Amino acid sequence: MASVTAYHVKITIFSFDTLDSTNAEALKQARTGADEGVCIIARRQTAGRGRHGRRWVSEKDAGLYFSIILRPRIEMRFLPLITLMAGVAVHDTLGSVGIEADIKWVNDLLVNEKKIGGILAETAETDTGIAVVVGIGINLAIADLPDEIAAIATSVESETGSVPDREKFIGSLTASLSTRYGQLSAPNGPELIRSEWIKRSSYGYGKNVRVSTGTEIVTGITDGIEENGALCIRKPDGTIVAIHAGDVQKLRA
Ligand code: BTN
Numbered sequence: 272m273a274s275v276t277a278y279h280v281k282i283t284i285f286s287f288d289t290l291d292s293t294n295a296e297a298l299k300q301a302r303t304g305a306d307e308g309v310c311i312i313a314r315r316q317t318a319g320r321g322r323h324g325r326r327w328v329s330e331k332d333a334g335l336y337f338s339i340i341l342r343p344r345i346e347m348r349f350l351p352l353i354t355l356m357a358g359v360a361v362h363d364t365l366g367s368v369g370i371e372a373d374i375k376w377v378n379d380l381l382v383n384e385k386k387i388g389g390i391l392a393e394t395a396e397t398d399t400g401i402a403v404v405v406g407i408g409i410n411l412a413i414a415d416l417p418d419e420i421a422a423i424a425t426s427v428e429s430e431t432g433s434v435p436d437r438e439k440f441i442g443s444l445t446a447s448l449s450t451r452y453g454q455l456s457a458p459n460g461p462e463l464i465r466s467e468w469i470k471r472s473s474y475g476y477g478k479n480v481r482v483s484t485g486t487e488i489v490t491g492i493t494d495g496i497e498e499n500g501a502l503c504i505r506k507p508d509g510t511i512v513a514i515h516a517g518d519v520q521k522l523r524a
Contacts, residue, residue: 275452277450277453279449279453280341280412281306281307282308282310282445282448283308287312287313288477289317289331289494290315291316293316293319294406294521295320295523296313297309301395301397301404304397304500305340308339311338311339314331314332315329316329316336316432317329318517319408321458328416329334330415333410336408337408337438339448340403340451341402341405342399343403344456345460349499350409352461352499353452353455353466355377355468357448358374359374360391360448360451360452361447362380363451364380365380368440370387372387372471374474375474375521376475376514377502378391380409383438385424386424386425387425387426388407388433390408391405391408392405411435411437412434446524450465454463474521475496475501476493476495478493479521480519481519481522483518484516484517487516491505497513499515
C-alpha cells in the first residue's frame with residue numbers, strides 16, 4: 272500500500288536576549304530570504320506587538336516570545352487558517368503542561384476566560400513569494416503587569432504552580448507547529464484544521480457574543496467557521512454574517 276509522508280517543516284531556532292519584536296525580526300529575515308521554519312525567540316521584547324496595534328508586554332523571561340517564518344503553499348483563500356492552525360498547536364502545547372485552554376476566535380488562548388497567550392500573524396512579500404510570520408506570546412511566569420492587564424491575564428505558573436522548563440516547552444511548541452502546519456498543507460488540510468479548532472474552542476458554536484469589527488458591532492450566536500476561517504454569527508433576525516476580522520466578546524447566555 273502506498274504511504275504518504277506528511278510534510279514536516281524543518282525548525283531552526285535563533286535565540287536572542289533582547290529584541291524590539293520577534294515578529295519584526297522574523298519579517299526582516301523573511302524579506303532577506305530566510306527559510307521556512309526559521310524561528311526567532313527573545314527573552315525580552317522592548318516593542319512587543321499585539322493585534323490591532325496593541326502592545327504586548329514582554330518582561331524578561333516572563334513569557335515565551337516566539338515567531339516562526341512560514342512560506343505556505345496553500346491556496347491564498349486559506350491563508351487566514353494559519354492563525355487557527357497556530358491556535359491548535361498552542362492549545363496542544365499548553366495541554367502538554369497540564370493546561371486545558373479555550374480558544375477565543377481568532378487568536379486568544381484563555382484559561383477560565385483569562386488570557387494566557389495570543390497569536391499575531393503578519394505577512395511579507397518576498398523575492399520567493401509570500402511569507403507569513405506567526406508570532407506567539409505565552410505568559411509563562413507570574414509577572415509584574417500593569418493592573419488593567421493583570422485583571423484579564425493568567426500564566427502557566429498561575430495555573431500549574433510552576434514555570435515550565437523553557438527548552439522542553441519550546442520543543443513541544445515547535446513539534447506541534449510542525450505537525451499542524453504539515454496537516455494544513457495536505458489536500459484535506461483546511462477542513463481538518465477547522466475541525467481540530469472547533470474541538471478546542473467553546474466559541475465555535477452556540478456562544479452569545481458581541482463582535483466589534485472596527486466598522487460595526489455585530490451581536491448574535493456563533494454558528495461555525497467558514498472554509499476560510501471566518502466566524503459565522505447568527506443575528507437575532509436569523510441572518511448569518513461572516514466575520515473576517517474583529518474582537519469577540521462573550522455575552523451572558
Ligand atoms: C494578541 O493577542 O494580540 C497577539 C499577541 C502576539 C504577541 C507575540 S509575542 C511574540 C511575537 N512578537 C511580537 O511582537 N508579537 C508576537
